[in-house]
Amino acid sequence: MVKTKKKISLAAGAFLVLLILFFAFDKQIQIQYQKKKLEQLNVILITIDTLRADRLSCYSDKYVQTPNLDSLAREGVVFESCISQTPLTLPAHTTILSGTYPLYHQVRDNGGFVVSPKLTLLSEILSEHNYSTSAFIAAYVLHSKWGLNRGFDFYSDTFKDESGDKIISLDEIQKRAGEVLQDASVWLAKNKDKKFFSWIHLYDPHAPYDPPSPFKEKYADLPYEGEVAYTDEELGKFFAFLKKEGLWDKTLIVVTGDHGESLWEHREETHGFFVYDSTVRVPLIIRTSFAFPEKRLKNVVEHVDVAPTILAMLNIPVPEFIQGKSLLGLMWGTEKNWPDTAFSETYYPRLHFGWSELSAWYHQNWKYILAPSEELYDLPNDKAEKENLALPSDEQKNKMKKTLLKFIAEKSRQALTPEANQNLDREAIEKLASLGYVSSFSDVGQRRDLADPKEKIKVHNDLNDATAIVEKILAQDPYIIDAYMFLGNLYYSQNRFNEALSSFLEVLQRKPDYNFAMINVLNCLINTGELDKAVSECQKCLQVFPKDTIFLFTMGDIYFLRKEYDQALSYLFSAMKIDAGYAEALNKIGEIYSVKHDYLKAEEYLKKTLEINPEMTKALFSLALVEEALGNQTAAIAYYEKELEFEPLNFKAAYNLAELLNKAGKQDEAFQYYKKALGANPSFNIPYFMIAKYYLDKKENLEEAIKLCEQGIGIVPQDKYTALGYYVLSDIYSYLGDKNKSDFYYLKGKSILQ
Ligand SMILES: [Zn+2]
Numbered sequence: 001m002v003k004t005k006k007k008i009s010l011a012a013g014a015f016l017v018l019l020i021l022f023f024a025f026d027k028q029i030q031i032q033y034q035k036k037k038l039e040q041l042n043v044i045l046i047t048i049d050t051l052r053a054d055r056l057s058c059y060s061d062k063y064v065q066t067p068n069l070d071s072l073a074r075e076g077v078v079f080e081s082c083i084s085q086t087p088l089t090l091p092a093h094t095t096i097l098s099g100t101y102p103l104y105h106q107v108r109d110n111g112g113f114v115v116s117p118k119l120t121l122l123s124e125i126l127s128e129h130n131y132s133t134s135a136f137i138a139a140y141v142l143h144s145k146w147g148l149n150r151g152f153d154f155y156s157d158t159f160k161d162e163s164g165d166k167i168i169s170l171d172e173i174q175k176r177a178g179e180v181l182q183d184a185s186v187w188l189a190k191n192k193d194k195k196f197f198s199w200i201h202l203y204d205p206h207a208p209y210d211p212p213s214p215f216k217e218k219y220a221d222l223p224y225e226g227e228v229a230y231t232d233e234e235l236g237k238f239f240a241f242l243k244k245e246g247l248w249d250k251t252l253i254v255v256t257g258d259h260g261e262s263l264w265e266h267r268e269e270t271h272g273f274f275v276y277d278s279t280v281r282v283p284l285i286i287r288t289s290f291a292f293p294e295k296r297l298k299n300v301v302e303h304v305d306v307a308p309t310i311l312a313m314l315n316i317p318v319p320e321f322i323q324g325k326s327l328l329g330l331m332w333g334t335e336k337n338w339p340d341t342a343f344s345e346t347y348y349p350r351l352h353f354g355w356s357e358l359s360a361w362y363h364q365n366w367k368y369i370l371a372p373s374e375e376l377y378d379l380p381n382d383k384a385e386k387e388n389l390a391l392p393s394d395e396q397k398n399k400m401k402k403t404l405l406k407f408i409a410e411k412s413r414q415a416l417t418p419e420a421n422q423n424l425d426r427e428a429i430e431k432l433a434s435l436g437y438v439s440s441f442s443d444v445g446q447r448r449d450l451a452d453p454k455e456k457i458k459v460h461n462d463l464n465d466a467t468a469i470v471e472k473i474l475a476q477d478p479y480i481i482d483a484y485m486f487l488g489n490l491y492y493s494q495n496r497f498n499e500a501l502s503s504f505l506e507v508l509q510r511k512p513d514y515n516f517a518m519i520n521v522l523n524c525l526i527n528t529g530e531l532d533k534a535v536s537e538c539q540k541c542l543q544v545f546p547k548d549t550i551f552l553f554t555m556g557d558i559y560f561l562r563k564e565y566d567q568a569l570s571y572l573f574s575a576m577k578i579d580a581g582y583a584e585a586l587n588k589i590g591e592i593y594s595v596k597h598d599y600l601k602a603e604e605y606l607k608k609t610l611e612i613n614p615e616m617t618k619a620l621f622s623l624a625l626v627e628e629a630l631g632n633q634t635a636a637i638a639y640y641e642k643e644l645e646f647e648p649l650n651f652k653a654a655y656n657l658a659e660l661l662n663k664a665g666k667q668d669e670a671f672q673y674y675k676k677a678l679g680a681n682p683s684f685n686i687p688y689f690m691i692a693k694y695y696l697d698k699k700e701n702l703e704e705a706i707k708l709c710e711q712g713i714g715i716v717p718q719d720k721y722t723a724l725g726y727y728v729l730s731d732i733y734s735y736l737g738d739k740n741k742s743d744f745y746y747l748k749g750k751s752i753l754q
Contacts, residue, residue: 031332034290039315041252041288043126043197044242045306047096048231049089049139050206050271051257053082053283055228064225068236069285072253076287077331078296083342083362085303087259087271087279089141090115092303093148096256097121097199099307099322101343103411108347111498111528115147116416120319122307123151123197129316132196136184138203139174152199156183176212177202177234185241192245204231205261207270224263249289252313254306257282265384267457269464272348274453275360275369276385280344286331288313293333300340300362301327323411340364343407349453352495353460356450361404368400372452376400402714409716466490481510488520497527513544522554526561534558549575553585565592583613590619594626602626617646621653633660644676651680655687667694688712689725696732705732723749 054060058073059080085095086102094100094107098119107113115121123133134154142148142157149155159175184200204211204227211219211226215233219226242248260279262268271279284301286309304324311318312326329335342362349355359370367385369375376390376397390397453460470487474480488503501524507517518541525534535558541551552575559568569592575585590605606623609616624639640657643650658673671694678687689712692705706729713725726749733742 031334035315037290038252038288038313040195040250041314042195042247042250043131043252043254043310043314045096045197045199045310046235046253046255047093047199047201048205048255048257049201049203050259050261051228051231051283052260052263052278053080053257053281055205055225056232056283058285059283064219064222064229066228066232068232068239069255069283072239072255072287073285075289075291076253076285077292077294079284079286079301079327080296080298081300081342082256082282082284083300083302083344084257084259084280084282085343086345086347087275088346088348089139089258090146090148092258093142093201094119095303096258096306097123097148099304099318099324101304101323101411102345103343103408104321104323104415106415109351110141111146113146114529115150117147117150118416120321121148121151122310123199125151125311125316125319126197126314127151127153129314130195132191132194133198134184134187134191134196135199135201136180136187137201138177138180139201139206142201154187156180156187174203174206177204177231178237181234181238185238188242188247189245192247202231202234204228207261224261252310253285253287254310255283255285255287256303256306267461269461272346273457273460275344275346275358277367277379277383280360286327292331294331297330299330299338300342300364301330302342341403343404343411349456349460350450353456354450355453355456358453359404359408361400361407363400363403366396366400368397368404370401370404371454372450373454374401405714406717409718413718463490463494479510481507481514484510485517488517492520492524495527497524500524501528515541515545515548515550518544519550519554522551522558526554526558531558531562547578549579549582549585552578553582553588556585556588560588560592565596568592581612583609583616583619586612587616587619587622590626591622594622594629597629599626599629603630615646617643617650620646621650624653624656628656628660633664636660637664648676649680651677651684654680655684658687658690662690667697670694683715685712685715685719686721686724688715689721689728692725692728692732696728696735699735702732702736718752720753723752725749726752 055063056066056069056073057064058066058070058078084092086092086108088108088110090110090113091102091105091107094105094115095102098105098121100119102108105116105119107115123135127133133152135149135152135156137143137155137157140157140159144155144157149157180200180202184198188196188198205224209223209227210216211223211230215226215230216223219229239248242251259271260277260281261271262274262276262278265278266274266276268274268276268279282303284306302324304322305327306324308318308322308324309327312328318326330338340363343360344362345357345359347357350357356372361368361370365378365380367377367379368390374390374397375385375388376394377385377387378389379385467487467490470483470490474483474487477483484503484506488500488507491497491500491503501521504517504520504524507514508521511517518537522534522538522541525531525537535555538551538555538558542548542555545551552571556568556572556575559565559571569589572585572589572592575582576589579585586605586609590602590609593599593602593605603623603626606619606626609619610623613619620639620643624636624643627633627636627639637657637660640653640660643653644657647653654673654677658670658677661667661670661673671691674687674690674694677684678691688708692708692712695701695705695708709725709729709732713722713729716722726745730742730745730749733739733745
């Protein structure tokens with residue numbers, strides 16, 4: 001009896017194994033078969049601006065009904081935890097279309113950053129694979145001038161309001177979803193027999209919230225939700241069009257939001273300022289005509305994954321530079337080692353207000369935010385991110401911080417420099433440069449302890465309120481010139497140069513020879529990189545005021561930015577002829593000669609600058625660099641010392657001075673300046689190692705020296721200067737008689753330099 005039972009169960013076991021094998025085999029065949037079908041699909045990528053995941057009813061039924069996107073979601077795969085890499089339109093779209101983090105593509109803001117021509121976009125890859133490509137853009141922030149148009153045969157980005165000299169707010173130039181989808185339909189109907197890739201951008205949920213009827217009435221108290229409902233209805237019509245044209249079953253449709261909207265959570269009105277989930281958690285739906293085994297996935301995924309997923313689905317090799325991962329394995333249900341991590345950042349507080357940037361790291365249920373005062377959230381139990389669990393010694397927090405810093409260092413390696421950057425938004429670039437240690441002439445970067453955006457949100461909102469009040473005054477009486485001037489300056493102080501420009505142009509319309517308004521117009525144009533326009537505007541100013549040294553100087557500055565140095569010099573000398581004591585112009589002439597490596601002339605003009613204004617710190621720093629280039633160490637040391645009297649936080653001056661003193665054999669003095677450089681910029685690694693080396697040479701404070709090396713190494717683990725840290729560590733352990741550790745660190749240092 002017992003025997004028989006065993007036999008049967010053996011047979012049953014064998015059958016079960018066969019059955020499992022059969023299903024596994026069947027699944028493989030199914031996957032192979034569907035892969036073939038996938039390859040033949042067209043692609044439509046729909047990005048809905050400012051769309052929170054929880055405002056689609058397929059994510060949450062609490063707020064608004066979106067039946068058309070819901071039915072798309074039912075046929076496709078819904079990613080429940082998709083994270084946008086940054087809550088700003090142009091940077092987020094650059095990530096979606098390139099599959100790379102902002103750490104790599106370096107587009108950190110709207111208007112002021114142009115996508116590097118070295119960045120390969122999804123559109124370029126698909127175009128190379130013979131797809132007809134098109135894009136339909138709903139807002140000026142994605143205009144082709146910002147560089148996302150590469151690889152598109154057709155890029156529809158014309159806006160009715162964009163005409164003549166009058167530039168209105170970047171945010172306000174937009175098209176309704178109905179209009180954008182109509183344009184797209186015309187192109188699709190014409191190109192439906194070709195293999196195609198279309199990117200459709202819809203902007204309606206972006207502020208100001210003004211849904212058309214009947215959504216205006218239906219969502220009277222929830223206008224943002226009304227815009228979402230309107231967008232869904234227009235998409236319903238568009239989906240019907242695709243079905244009618246026979247494209248529905250032949251097309252892969254990907255829908256996401258570029259970022260969310262805060263809607264006053266954390267006291268933030270819109271988006272960009274923080275990296276909380278309200279602005280970085282977005283929907284992601286991928287739909288084809290046949291079903292995937294997985295319908296809803298809880299895994300943490302990112303925008304960087306979108307481009308590699310589309311490529312993998314079309315069976316096109318994913319280029320190596322792409323930093324995201326294909327989601328296809330998750331959709332098949334075959335991916336077992338998904339890391340469930342995500343990164344997000346914002347530089348908006350830093351670039352616009354000089355407050356600290358923020359970065360966030362997601363790992364499974366946890367979210368860590370790196371800020372002057374750190375934050376840690378247990379997301380499943382605290383979706384609204386209200387209870388900060390970060391304690392100074394918290395193990396989870398420290399672990400995530402370490403991973404985040406390592407991730408930032410890794411993904412920033414070989415980062416691109418958007419070329420047009422140097423002409424754009426100079427202040428922004430200077431601020432970015434101050435994070436590193438570039439010793440150029442025009443960016444004497446100052447580091448101060450940056451404020452935590454959490455503590456500044458009220459100031460930010462007050463500034464917005466002030467702007468709104470002045471706008472209201474102008475709506476009642478549009479002839480108050482001073483109000484336009486005031487508004488322009490408010491915008492300018494927030495680095496909102498396009499809006500500032502439009503205010504100053506309003507002033508000039510009413511008072512055409514108002515020279516301060518003219519200067520402001522020129523500064524706006526310089527800051528938005530419109531250097532050609534700046535030249536022509538400045539010429540107009542010079543016709544009105546031919547002897548005005550400020551306009552002559554500005555012309556010199558514009559040509560300097562265009563790297564046309566001889567032209568620049570001729571305007572600056574004209575200014576000097578009228579006013580021989582114009583220190584700014586003298587300093588600029590000195591800078592130009594330095595750039596041209598004519599150090600003797602540079603020295604002459606920078607010295608003249610300081611005779612007139614002994615406290616002009618940029619001239620002091622430039623002169624110190626020039627003296628170094630001329631081999632006059634003593635003079636260079638004196639200028640650095642003087643510079644530091646006025647600007648004690650100029651870490652570059654402190655560091656350069658320390659190096660000079662070190663070379664001159666004055667180790668004790670050098671040590672003091674390395675400490676100064678470290679105090680002024682703790683994210684600059686070399687001083688850690690130099691101080692440690694000083695202790696080692698003195699055979700004192702060795703415990704402290706080891707700690708300093710470890711701290712310095714942690715900043716940029718793979719930097720070539722980090723090798724120095726390992727070598728110092730190796731020497732310390734060698735002195736302490738620990739041969740194993742000494743060898744270990746020596747090899748680590750060596751491996752970096754290989
Ligand atoms: Zn956006």
